[in-house]
Amino acid sequence: MSRRVPPALLVPALVATALSLAPVAYLVVRAAERPDAALGVLLRPRTAELALRSLGLAATVTAACLVVGVSLAWLVVRTDLPGRRVWGALAALPLAVPSYVAAYTWIAAFPDISGFWGSVLVLTLCTYPYVYLPVAAALSRLDPALEEVSLSLGRGRAAVVLRQLRPSAAAGALLVAMYALAEFGAVSIMRFDVFTTQIYTSYRAAFDRTPAAVLGLVLVVVTFVVVLAEARTRGRAAYALRGTPARRRVAVRTWKAPVLAWAGLVAALAVGFPLVSIGFWLVTGTSRGLDLDTLASATAATLGVSGAGALLTAALAVPVGVLAARHRGGLARFVERAAYVAHALPGIVIALSLVFFAVRYAYPIYQQWPLLVLAYAVLFLPAAVGAVRASVLQSPPVLEEVARSLGQSATGALRRVTLPLALPGVLAGTALVFLTAMKELPATLLLRPTGADTLATRLWTETGSGSYAAAAPYAALLMVLAAVPGFMLGRRET
Amino acid sequence: MSLRRLLAAASILLVSATAAACGSSSGTAEPAASGSAKPDAGADALVVYSGRNEKLVSPLLDKLKAATGRDVQVRYGDSAELAAQILEEGERTRADLFFSQDAGALGALSKQGLLAPVAQPSLDKVSEKYRGTDWVGVSGRSRVLVYDPRAVQTPPKSVFELTDAKWRGKVAWAPTNASFQAFVTGLRVLKGDAAAKDWLDGMKANETQTFKSNAEILDAVDAGKIQVGLINHYYWYAKTAEKGSIPSKLAFLPGGDPGALVNVAGVGVLKTTKHAEAAQKAVDYLLSADAQQYFAKTTKEYPLAAGVEADQGLPKLDTLTGPAIDLAKLESLEQTLKLLQDTGVV
Numbered sequence: 001m002s003r004r005v006p007p008a009l010l011v012p013a014l015v016a017t018a019l020s021l022a023p024v025a026y027l028v029v030r031a032a033e034r035p036d037a038a039l040g041v042l043l044r045p046r047t048a049e050l051a052l053r054s055l056g057l058a059a060t061v062t063a064a065c066l067v068v069g070v071s072l073a074w075l076v077v078r079t080d081l082p083g084r085r086v087w088g089a090l091a092a093l094p095l096a097v098p099s100y101v102a103a104y105t106w107i108a109a110f111p112d113i114s115g116f117w118g119s120v121l122v123l124t125l126c127t128y129p130y131v132y133l134p135v136a137a138a139l140s141r142l143d144p145a146l147e148e149v150s151l152s153l154g155r156g157r158a159a160v161v162l163r164q165l166r167p168s169a170a171a172g173a174l175l176v177a178m179y180a181l182a183e184f185g186a187v188s189i190m191r192f193d194v195f196t197t198q199i200y201t202s203y204r205a206a207f208d209r210t211p212a213a214v215l216g217l218v219l220v221v222v223t224f225v226v227v228l229a230e231a232r233t234r235g236r237a238a239y240a241l242r243g244t245p246a247r248r249r250v251a252v253r254t255w256k257a258p259v260l261a262w263a264g265l266v267a268a269l270a271v272g273f274p275l276v277s278i279g280f281w282l283v284t285g286t287s288r289g290l291d292l293d294t295l296a297s298a299t300a301a302t303l304g305v306s307g308a309g310a311l312l313t314a315a316l317a318v319p320v321g322v323l324a325a326r327h328r329g330g331l332a333r334f335v336e337r338a339a340y341v342a343h344a345l346p347g348i349v350i351a352l353s354l355v356f357f358a359v360r361y362a363y364p365i366y367q368q369w370p371l372l373v374l375a376y377a378v379l380f381l382p383a384a385v386g387a388v389r390a391s392v393l394q395s396p397p398v399l400e401e402v403a404r405s406l407g408q409s410a411t412g413a414l415r416r417v418t419l420p421l422a423l424p425g426v427l428a429g430t431a432l433v434f435l436t437a438m439k440e441l442p443a444t445l446l447l448r449p450t451g452a453d454t455l456a457t458r459l460w461t462e463t464g465s466g467s468y469a470a471a472a473p474y475a476a477l478l479m480v481l482a483a484v485p486g487f488m489l490g491r492r493e494t
Numbered sequence: 495m496s497l498r499r500l501l502a503a504a505s506i507l508l509v510s511a512t513a514a515a516c517g518s519s520s521g522t523a524e525p526a527a528s529g530s531a532k533p534d535a536g537a538d539a540l541v542v543y544s545g546r547n548e549k550l551v552s553p554l555l556d557k558l559k560a561a562t563g564r565d566v567q568v569r570y571g572d573s574a575e576l577a578a579q580i581l582e583e584g585e586r587t588r589a590d591l592f593f594s595q596d597a598g599a600l601g602a603l604s605k606q607g608l609l610a611p612v613a614q615p616s617l618d619k620v621s622e623k624y625r626g627t628d629w630v631g632v633s634g635r636s637r638v639l640v641y642d643p644r645a646v647q648t649p650p651k652s653v654f655e656l657t658d659a660k661w662r663g664k665v666a667w668a669p670t671n672a673s674f675q676a677f678v679t680g681l682r683v684l685k686g687d688a689a690a691k692d693w694l695d696g697m698k699a700n701e702t703q704t705f706k707s708n709a710e711i712l713d714a715v716d717a718g719k720i721q722v723g724l725i726n727h728y729y730w731y732a733k734t735a736e737k738g739s740i741p742s743k744l745a746f747l748p749g750g751d752p753g754a755l756v757n758v759a760g761v762g763v764l765k766t767t768k769h770a771e772a773a774q775k776a777v778d779y780l781l782s783a784d785a786q787q788y789f790a791k792t793t794k795e796y797p798l799a800a801g802v803e804a805d806q807g808l809p810k811l812d813t814l815t816g817p818a819i820d821l822a823k824l825e826s827l828e829q830t831l832k833l834l835q836d837t838g839v840v
Contacts (some may be wrong), residue, residue: 044835046835046836188670188706189706191704191705191706193840197670201670201831201840202831203574203575203578204572204574204575204672207574207577207578207581207598207599207602207827207828208828209578209581209582348575348578352578352579352582355579355582355583356582359582359583359584359586360586363586366586366588367569367588445571445572445575446571446575446579450541450567450568450569450588451567451568451569461547461548461549461570462549464547464548464549470549
């Protein structure tokens, strides 16, 4: 299907690519300013050591997320687990918990948890839904006939199921790995030094942008390698499904107690624990008094800018996702991978790159909401691209061929066949970006209009002065608001 | 998930996006949280980039409008991140005034020639120790040792004692904290890189406990988990004011010990400002008795302008025997960072 790419797809896809690559261009400019210093940073043993620490963390978190995400998805979608609709909804909810809040609640309750394993715990609990959601979606669309065949050949069920899940699990794992590489807030609360900590430190302690730029470029290269590895894993499997399979659920029988305990444990740690902690702060901190005007304006700003960010991201993700799913060849591959390369960069790097470009070429929107909306699109494009791509792949291409044969143009077939079929995936991706943008802090701090606040920046202000009780209402409201799209994402897959 | 629910979700998004579009099309911010800045004040407002926390300084910055005769907009952030932002903005920065948590961030902007000279009469209010020519300190903080008197009868008299086997595993520091790094820079400037490296190696070998912040160290000492910690003085006074009394005690190190470094929060005017006069008035307000009292009473820092006394209970600023050091040199944090990295402390 390497037809010519219609301009309706190509133009917005190239815009998305330019946006995604802008931070990389900025890093190259800054790193090239002082080549000697740049080389020095690159060759420092500490750089390699931190890269290994980051990769170790990302690999461990990804593995843990695969175990948690795949097991929960299978239990919810393919077994007669009691209360599986509730478990399904709960399984996506950790997306609503900002990782820095989760890290803080854990370290406040268990100070000894800090370090590598504390970071693994918090990041796993916060990001396993990135694996759970696509795997649950894929499981609910698997053709049971394949399993019957495998069983009849004496090969067992697991082999064929796992093989079919590979593309969706790999896509989720990729997002988790990049999240773990880019994370700063949670790991710094856990006092575990990684690559991003080093980037922050070189801004904060040395006021020097060259080392930070070099380290950022190293992250870009690492990400590129991870993206290539993921592409190899998922291969070019076409797994379009014709018709809805009749599903038969596996009976959990004697395993009921342990599997219920497992689902309950994950929900308790990932959702229950932060909620109880925040609730405790709310109760103990009521005397602090709450400025309702501030809360209301921060809420309105959060919903507005995250909503606009989600819509723009979706608008850019659709052409990139369709290209990735329906077209082969260098251009489609380049456009898709470009969306990912900047994704492991910490928020401050993305923010500074947008400062760099905006003061030069877009001064009127500098420190205005539209620039922040644009930043969210750069930051969260890959999550939406993944969702769009998967849903397009699941609609059979033959339908588009039919539309073409009936006289539709390429654009017409796209508009009247492909997009309507991919709509659930597009909306899921939009919801995912919406809730992720609500929690975003570093870029929001640098790019928001002067004097304006979102819930995340208020949370930062309150905790910065040490008053966790005063921060609790903002944390609670943020989690409740983000839980709405999170809940819908979870319900969709059960 | 039914189509109806999907459409409901989409309409929620659309409504919120419209709200955002309205917000941005008028080209203004949402109403400011503290009421310190009217969003429509526009281009004529004095813009302050503040690296100090809003909860701490907004009552003070709210008074700038009366002091300068202009609307004031405040942009809060981390000091170093705001400095990076100003460096990135260059000549097109919207900042008129930079209010920094530490001298280092001001030094970095000064070094790039981004700050305008401060008027001499304002500079003269503050001891030369605590200012440059294009920035001026407005409040000071001393490095101190906090110790647990239940376990420690005689506190150490110097940070160099802490590498002794007697203190193995009993001392806490916060190596990623900016104040700690400024202290290490002071140590390097005063005693040389080799001595600083020896001290860091010795502390590391002595199993010094790593914490993220001064506040966490103080809590750990009060909880009896740690016997001695390296922190800033005002954490102890603020916590004491909040709780009435706490178990730990402070030791201000004598004899010019590097562990008694006095660092400052300060302010500088951007060279590119179009409101130089108002900016200068703002600097003067921050050095006025009114503002200096605020630092003494509320943040428990040392007022730096002549004539205003520190809060009760604090040793007087001129009795502190901190090391004699040029605070502008604390800007050489890059080497400190390298040292901290080479010794594996961060």
